[in-house]
Amino acid sequence: MATAYLTPEEIAGYLQATSALIEAELAALGDDGSWHFEPNEWCANQVVGHLIEADKRGFAGRIREIQAGKATTSAWDQVQVAKERNDCARVTQSLWMEFMGVRHEGIVLVGSLTGGDLAKSIEHPKVGRLTVRDLLHEWVHHDRNHTRQLLQIAQERVWTHMGNSQKFKGE
Numbered sequence: 170m171a172t173a174y175l176t177p178e179e180i181a182g183y184l185q186a187t188s189a190l191i192e193a194e195l196a197a198l199g200d201d202g203s204w205h206f207e208p209n210e211w212c213a214n215q216v217v218g219h220l221i222e223a224d225k226r227g228f229a230g231r232i233r234e235i236q237a238g239k240a241t242t243s244a245w246d247q248v249q250v251a252k253e254r255n256d257c258a259r260v261t262q263s264l265w266m267e268f269m270g271v272r273h274e275g276i277v278l279v280g281s282l283t284g285g286d287l288a289k290s291i292e293h294p295k296v297g298r299l300t301v302r303d304l305l306h307e308w309v310h311h312d313r314n315h316t317r318q319l320l321q322i323a324q325e326r327v328w329t330h331m332g333n334s335q336k337f338k339g340e
Contacts, residue, residue: 177282180305184276187312188269191217194319195265198326202261206325211251216318217264218256219247221271226250228308229275232282232301234291241292242299279305 175183195202195213202213211219224230226245234242256264287302328335 174287174302175306175309177279177287177305180309181276181279183309184272184279184312187316188272190316191220191268191319192265194316194323195261197323198261200261201326202264203257203259204322204326205257206322210322211318212257213319213322214256214259214261214264215251216315216322217261217268218254218259219251220312220315221264221268222247222250222254223311224268224271224275224308228304228311229271229278231291231293231299231304232278235289235301236286239291241294244293244295275308 195217198204198213205212222245231242282301282305287305288300290298290300290303293299
């Protein structure tokens with residue numbers, strides 16, 4: 170069954186909830202923000218760095234492009250941007266502060282949107298037409314995908330120390 174569209178106010182609430190979860194997970198990880206449980210998996214710092222870039226380039230960035238009247242947007246190379254950011258080498262608290270600044274600006278932007286803004290759109294070279302409404306809903310979805318990643322990092326961090334409790338997995 171389909172659900173109703175979320176309002177900008179509801180979207181802002183979800184974005185704030187993500188911020189609270191990320192803050193709590195980073196605080197719990199402490200000095201382990203650059204720990205990798207597998208060589209090809211992101212550490213918490215990389216997850217947060219990706220969220221920063223996604224807010225700036227993909228969500229708030231594209232909404233701002235739409236508001237400015239741009240007809241097309243560009244794709245961005247997420248792997249290359251992550252490599253250039255080198256977030257594994259950064260202090261986790263520094264990334265948290267950068268994220269909070271960018272996220273606050275995004276929440277303010279979302280709060281400023283009117284009903285008439287939601288149907289405005291931009292053309293993306295890979296996926297086609299994107300409306301502001303599409304971007305808002307994807308923003309929530311994208312956040313949840315990466316908060317699951319952060320939760321998995323914590324799970325993997327404790328897994329080897331669980332002893333026989335590992336046998337409870339799946340119950």
